[in-house]
Amino acid sequence: MANKMAVFQDVDTCMRCRGCVISCKRTWKMRADDPGVHKVAPDSRVIIKSQRRVDNGPFVRFSCWHCPNPPCVRRCPFKAITKQANGAVSIDPDLCDPSRCDRQCVRDCQRAGYPKVGIGSDLFATEKAWKCTLCWGRAGSDEDIAAAEAQRGKSYGKPLPRNSRSHNNIPGEALASIPELAHEPSCVYTCPAKAMKWGTQAGIINYINDSANGYISAQGDGSMWWASKRAIIIQPKADPYVEDHLTPMVSNLLTGPFAKAALVPAIFVGGLAAIIARRQKHFEESAGTREG
């Protein structure tokens, strides 16, 4: 019986060094096409975003949540997306072919880290859907890695380094009883601040809920969990489309050249209207006085 695994991020400890982002890119040969601090693009499986402006933190990891009942799995016409026994929602890029589908996996997802379609990796010359897969096929137990290879018919790549130091384990969890701890996802073993942990879903939930650990706020589902001792965590993107597309548009409207051009006439007209209204009111009041 496979354990349900999950990644936990302590957002207070994260310092936005983006070691996880670079490590992920290196592991999956993702491209480096467009600069951007908070980039949402096919070549970004994991990004780190600040909840406040100008990078003041807390820094929250945006990646696939690996939902317990993922809509993307149900929607994929090619059966490329799979909910694995260890909790990971994997994509087999060989099966994925966005040119022949209507990309429901992107639109149905209501959470951060939704699949992004494009030529994201140097491994494939055509468009694919890309997202975090918990390094499925290269992390987890040795059995998982073998199963992934059998499932796909070929290897996903060399297994990630063996977790021999247990630095990123949930306290009380050990490789002896949980074989999935054998290989951590690349983001977790890279994290220099040790802000991320790799453990069982139940263990992580217990860890967050244990009052001794002092967390005041948490978010998460499936295989992605966040918690903070300092800040209230806003759920990373309830509606990613609004966050990534509408919000910048609205923001540009309010601060862009159009808004500035409209500001002067708006103030003038508004001021005029206010003056007229005030004079009207004054006139009515004084008329009332005369009457009285």
Next chain:
Amino acid sequence: MTNNWTDIGNASAVVVMGANPVENHPACMAHINTARKNGGKLIVIDPRKTRTALQCNPDKGERYIRMRPGTDIAVLNGIVRGIMEKMNSGAGVDPAVRTKFFEFLNENSAGTFWPDAGGGAAGTVSVAGNGKYTDARFLVNTAGTDYVRATATATNSSEVSKIPVKSTDCRTNMTIDDVEYMTVYNRMWEHVKNYTPAVVQDISGMSPADLEFLVNIYIENGRCSSVGPITGAGSQDPRVSGYKCTTMLYAMGQTQHTCGSQNVKAFAVIQTLMGNVGRAGGGINALRGIHNVQGSTDQGVLAGNIPFYSGNPATMTSADANAFGKYMDALWGSPLNGTGTRATMNGSYDDAYNNTAFGLQQRGFINMTYDFFGRPAWKTVPTADRTLTNGLYDLWPKGNGHYHITMFREMAAGRTKGCLVWGQNPAITQPYQGAVRKGLKELDILVVVDLFENETAAVDRKDGAPTYLIPASSHVEEAGSVANSGRVLQWREKACEPKGNSKADLELLFRLAYSLDKADAFSHLTAQWAALGQGTLNAYDVLYYDRYGYKPGTSLPFEQLSGTAEIWRGDDPAPTTGTVYGSEWIAEQIYRSMNPSGAAGTSWLYTGAYEPNNMAANKHANQPDWKVANRSKSREVEDWNGTRAYPGWGYSWLVNRRVLYNNGDIPGDVGDFYMGPDSVSRLFVTSLGSKGADLNYSRWYRFYHGLSDMPSVGATGPHHLPGRFPAHTEPYETPREDLASTYGRNTTLAAGNQLGTDVGWNLVPNDTPVVGKNKTVADLASSKHNAGPLVLTTARCVEHFQGGPITRNNPWNVEAEPEPWVEINSIDAAARGISTGDWVNVFTVRGDSTTAGQQALSPNSGPTSKGFRARVGVGAEDNQRVGVGVVMVPWHWGDKGLSTGARANDLCIDAGDANTTIPESKACLCQIEKM
């Protein structure tokens, strides 16, 4: 680092001042977080609200405190004053804490003193009232100019000279009337009492409330607030609940100032005062810029040093028959003397040849001389005698080279004609590119060894002068030992073969030596060997081929040479022995020859780092025997008794000591002998002997530098003198000229200073070649926005590394941080009409960041510079990255690689620190305008 990376986890307060570990040492944060998880506090003092500062949690008593660039000493002296004031008066401090504070400084219980016994077992001599860590009870002489120590007698009646003894209670001697009893503590109070909170606020901008907060942090996290007695294992065990200690972390934010060395000394003062030196979770910890900075310093790459911290055989000529004796005398004097003053060797310098009288470092120097110049030719270590010692000593190159700043001026003047730039990118990293590039241009030959064509390789050159670019392999393509910040030697293995036609650094070095030999550059060696009776020898064969087996064209290719060595890779339970190739084998041989088994190796500093015959040497009591003779390959991950010392991971000099100046109280450390301030002199002293041991550290320090030692010479006196209390000095370019006239600057060298004599050059940039210089400081103030000049400071970011050839050629790093930026306070930005995303020209009297400005310094700079992208602060003053009047630029960018951008070091000043010549990269005057 006096302590170690892992030891930071033992601290109850981590004061980060002039460093940004989140961005520049991310792995360090794991250890800081360990401390914080156990209740430790993170305090960040910086002109810039770095991402490290963002980690501070105000709810847990952590705080970020802003200050003006270049005012660290004022802040630290203000803290010292606050501590002393509280302790002296007793107001606002727990009486028990106060009692312990003075108990430590006046320690009147019998201390224990462990003299060094020449490599043998440490003897124990109890001295009543013996001080452990602090200079507080050193006396000042009647003239008030120097430190003195009274003679002490040990309980076994042997004289132990110059041990600090208990003076009358510090508290009762607060006047300087009675100089006989005036302790250094009292003299210190006289020095710092002028740094009142109001004065500190005027200088640094730090509020009295913030200063008070810092005073309390130090008091609450010092030895005086720790549990248990003031000394002894019980009070210094970091595993005990209630253990309190402050560690101080710094990096270039402290050192890259004209007062850089004084800044660090101010750290030492406050940590010594609070008893935080030589304790777990304490110390003064320099976060090194790269993994092997400590190693390169150990190996003597500085202009004034030969390997392992011995000064250059600089002033003696070979015509002098007593040259060697004078060198030994000048550096260390006669090691066996029992008086307070320096004992000169006798007229024939017999002690310099007296094998029983050598200190460890002296013996190391002689061993190194014999190993470098004697053993290869004799095929064995020849028996030492006076003639041979003199003859081999002759072979040392004499005199200093040039310091980094002066080097480029020597090139520009045509006195330095060739330059070999190996793994460095001075055309980016060195302040004032006008001088650097002018120097590089005038060279007859420039050779650059790097992974990529960097800015130095592409620098503008005079007609007909060639530049060669030699392709080197990267650090993962070659093997060798490195020494990290914690002085830990670690073996770096070769992960893959060098790419293409690139070569391992060692192979390039061997080939260089081979070519030099063919050009007869080693004729002085062969001539001397012949004169000493060794016949006609070939220098390359003797020095390289016979020893290490590589000769271009004769032996196997470098990467095919092989030998047997220990291998410990990955998760091997124990190392195996196997065949290693190329740099793995050559580096192993060099490492072994550097560290021969025995107490006094060629590299005396690394003594014990290669020890095939005693697998129990220098190990912790709980630790099983070493598994490897090459200790740098050891990878024991056990923390043998829970004090985060990890003594089996690599090998830490000295003698695997993880916490320096520890007297054995720390249970996790190995070795139980005294390492107080006196202990540095342990390096020079072999035995008490009949004359007794002179353990006067400040004596060695003074005479090494050829300087007199004055505790205090007033605010505007010569600031660079060692032994002097650090005093605030203004940066060379400052917006507060009024403070500069009061407190002075630390750039001018007084007569008699070692550097001043050697360099013959004043460390202020008045004499710099004026290239592209078209503005004065006055112009900066009267720019078109009629706003005063701003202070320009520099920083690094997590995405890029140093001069940038590696990271600016890595697409992922370039994607993450594609362009240089400038951080501006919203008030300054508003005054100049700058908003976030604008391109901004930053200019100083030395240059500007437009393409035209950059090409004025270097005509072949590409049209790449758009200036710096503005990042304007948002919100309240405290939340902004930089304060009003300060701007920050990162300096990684240049005109080569995948990511190009404005060169920050076109702008920065190269006024140097009077002690070390480090340039003042962290503070100069600039002005900004929207492009």
